[in-house]
Amino acid sequence: MNKPIAYLREILEQYADNQQIPREIMSKLENESFQRERDFVLTLNEHEIEFLNNVLPNEINHAMEAEDFPRVQQLNEVYELL
Numbered sequence: 001m002n003k004p005i006a007y008l009r010e011i012l013e014q015y016a017d018n019q020q021i022p023r024e025i026m027s028k029l030e031n032e033s034f035q036r037e038r039d040f041v042l043t044l045n046e047h048e049i050e051f052l053n054n055v056l057p058n059e060i061n062h063a064m065e066a067e068d069f070p071r072v073q074q075l076n077e078v079y080e081l082l
Contacts, residue, residue, distance in 0.1 A: 002034070002035065002036070002037070003070075004037045004074040004075065004077045005029060005034055005037065005040060005078075007008050007071055007074045007075055008025075008029070008040075008075070008078055009025045009026065009051075011055065011056075011059050011075075012025055012026045012029075013026070014036055015055065017024055019051075021047055021051040022051065024048060025048050025052070026052070027042070028040070028043055028044075028054045035078055036077050037081055038081055040078075041078070041081040041082060044082075049054055049082050051081055052078070052079070052082055053079075056078065056079040057079070057082070059075055060075050060076055060079065063075060
């Protein structure tokens, strides 16, 4: 699994206990072997995209505050594809 997808999976695990959409996205990540972020994004439905569009900016900001710049870059790659 590539780094952006791995970071995304980490984030989704935080939300999966309380919400259905993150579980659906995680299921896609578990059942497919995505080589590129674009391949993953193309499988998302409207609700999944909306969820990620709401969550990723906060997660990117959190990574910036923690000065985790590789994580910022990787998450931003996914966010830009949405």
